[in-house]
Amino acid sequence: MRFGILGPTLVEDGDGRRLTVGGPGLRALLALLVTAGGEVVTTERLVDGLYGARPPGGAVNALRSQVARLRRLLGDTVRPHPAGYRVVVDTDDVDAHRFQRLAAAGRKASDQGDHARAADLLAEALQLWRGPALVDVDAPFAAAQAARLEELRITVVEERIEAELRCGKGGSVVAELRELVAGHPLRERLYVLLIKALAGAGRQAEALAAYAEARRLLADELGADPSPGLRAVHLAVLRGHLPALPDAVATGGPDRPGRPVRPRTLPATIGDFTGRLDHLATIHRTVKDVDADGGSLAVPIVAISGRAGVGKTTLAVHAAHDLGAVYPDGQLFASLHAGGGDPAGPTQILARFLRMLDVHGTAIPDSIDERAELFRNLLADRRVLVVLDDVAGEDDVVPLLPGSRNCAVLVTCRRRLPGLAGAVRIDLGRFEPEQSLDLLSRLVGGDRVRQEPAPARKLAELCGHLPLALRIAGARLAMRPHWSVAQIADRLADEERRLDELVHGGMAVRAGIWLMHDALSAPARRLFRLLAVLDAHAFPAWAAAALLDQPLGQGQEHLEELVDAHLVEAVDTGRGAHTHYRFHDLIRGFARQRLASDEPAAQRSAALRRALDALLCLCRAAAGPVLDDRLRRRDRAPAWSPPPDLVEEVRADPTRWFESQHRLIVAAVHQAARGGLSDPGLGLAMAVRQFLIQRAYHDDALAVLLATLRATRRAADRAGEAAVLLELGTFASGLRRYADAEGHLAAAETLCREVGDEQGVAVAIRGQAFVHYSRGRTTDAARLFRQALATVRSLGVETEIAYILQVLAGISLIHGDVAAAEQLAPDAVRHARASGNPRVLAQALHRTGQVHLRAGRLDVSAGSLDDALALARSVGDVAGEAHILTDLGRVRLRLGRTTAALAALHQARDRAGTIHDPLVRGHAMTALGEAALAHDHPRWAADCLQRAAEHFRRADSRIDLIRALVALGDAQRHAGRHDAARRSRDEAERLVVRRQPLADPSASPAMNCFWSRT
Structure with a gap:
């Protein structure tokens, strides 16, 4: 059978006859199964995709009934599975999968220089489209799928046109490009192609005019300059020629759509790799056999097992480098450190892999299942090699497996992995004697080994023929x-105990470490053991100086001595504040033994305190004005302060620094909590929490706050406990966990009153007010906000004043009191500027733009929103950016700038689609629905608003839900769906009456505001 979702749902039987799939529910079920491409779709995923996050009672039974109907229509093509259901179908018989396969083949032909074939393949892919994807499917899953497919479609159009340009067909695509530019005015790649096409057709003046139009549009709409790619094409036209440009320039820059990033994260292979040729051949054969077997769909997996020090990682990394040409789309490497140190689980590794594949921030899902699905989806059409080092067991591996046979996986583990189905297993043993001598010859020189053959053989035997031990002795x-x-x-033979352990392998490396440790200078030996004070597996360069209580340069010298001795190694290519080092896990164990035996307890504690204080100084520098510094008043002088140039380096790019250091910071918070060092732990938690939340490291944020809460309670630190409870309440509120938020905030308020923390009391009340506001209880919210405002005004806390004023302005707008909002919003902006907090200033300017919009001052509103947008982008606030773009689109619609308005609204929708926040998505879809209704497209409007309402239900935002339902009823009425319109209105009215009792003085103005359009 053949299936189509690139347009109206299509089903054809083996004779080419079209089958009718009746009913929207049945179409939605079929589409969801078909998009899986033959894979099993779990019952939970089906229910979530068909009914949303809050399915009705009996949803599973309804699903089974729909499946039964679908099976009566399609027969055994739909098959049950213990976990769910699947459609048995060749991926080429589903138009969406065939489209992606043809597009990938076109890209490959283009990369190989066959542009004519690329153009044909890409055109063939585009011919599969019969209209907007999933156009007749109305289900929660459909919007994201349709948006993803539409983005793929426009990207393939761009790639097809570029291929045709490279074939010299510039004149034939000009008209098409002009139409595309009009529909997608902010896609710079389309302007690049248009300019190239015009110039290639000899129409230089028109090409220059197209560049001028692109530059004007970018300046007017985004306040941005043209990209380097666009400027390069313009310069080529000005010079009178347009040479073939590199891909990165021809497509508008390194982040071009449709050209996935190619991560290369393998550690360097060693130049003296020895032996293991049979094992290398097994790895190559496994990959090539699977690749040649057209009937196999399995991902090739090679599992390398063996004891510590046998060279598992070395073999895997060397083989991965050998296979670079076979997997041109990238190599991903991750060490799970099962043997010790700072272990990383599959959830964290998936987040790292997704960031390497250009998925950032809140676009990374929270759950491991969703991360794994997104990871498999990103690798579906790529040839990528994944290397998983030092795993603990099968559970570490399974979530990290790609879903496509285009990829391969190498796994290393200290034990066999019998549960890893389909894996080719390599049990790595010790070297043969001749291999050991070969390695020693490479390390110390063949002449020295040949001159002393018997001692060389003796040394190899004492090392147990283990590669790591041989390397240490040879070095x-x-x-x-x-x-x-x-x-x-x-020297080895003199220590009978060492010799016994070395022969048995478990202590084999320790003897070699002793030799290298003894050769160190005294300060380097002390640094070696003090580094083991830190729980984090990797540590920054400045930690050496902090631990030794020395200047930065001196500490760096001793650290480099350890690097030269192969006792620590650099683990990334960053410099300065971003450089990291680590122990090998076995060497780390030895260092900890030396720490316990050679360093007094008081010295260990002092060294840890210096490292934590230094880290806290850098965290506070990176956090900048965003940091709430109420607790600094009780700080003592730091035991070791980082030098000013290091602090300035951190301040220059705080996001990058936090990104590279956050695992160290999280480990430090946990270590401080366990060690009873509540003050530095609390400071670190307060400094890092905003970064963790903004970048959607929700697991880490919650773990840090809970660990710090336990530490403050053990230390009977009531003020610290209150501060953490405030953060937990704010964090829970941001995740829409309102019951948790209310509990934390109420407890925080009580504690703050006990310890006399007036600002803390105000912040707790403000947090409770926001919960009321989010749940639609605006009168209660306004009362609490004003109570908090009085306190923070008396204390002069500018950030809090600005935030509360702008929320009160928003509540005034909800109640229809525009005059009050006009007084509050400018005051909010003034205090926000005084605070120096760019995120709060963006919020205040956004609210000011909303007030001007409501008052009809459209040009002034657009100016405020443009300023707010620039600030939100400067601090990486994607959610804020989407909210602001939504209102900017509304303003432009009312100004009659329809093209620019739709561009802003589509951009808002796209930005909302990159983050897993239903509130942001709901606002974007609401604005699109209103725009569609204003342009007399009521059915499209109803579809957008229905999806917006579902998002607001998930976010538990009553006020936004009421607004969306009112607008939905309006759209349904214009579309002739009067019964549906009545139901939407009734639901909105019930919510208003239930959440805002008629005795409530805000109810009537709220109703007037909500129902003004009807």
């Missing part, structure tokens, strides 16, 4: 050219 010999091989062999 020590190489550093001491005046030593004989017999000398180092005798």
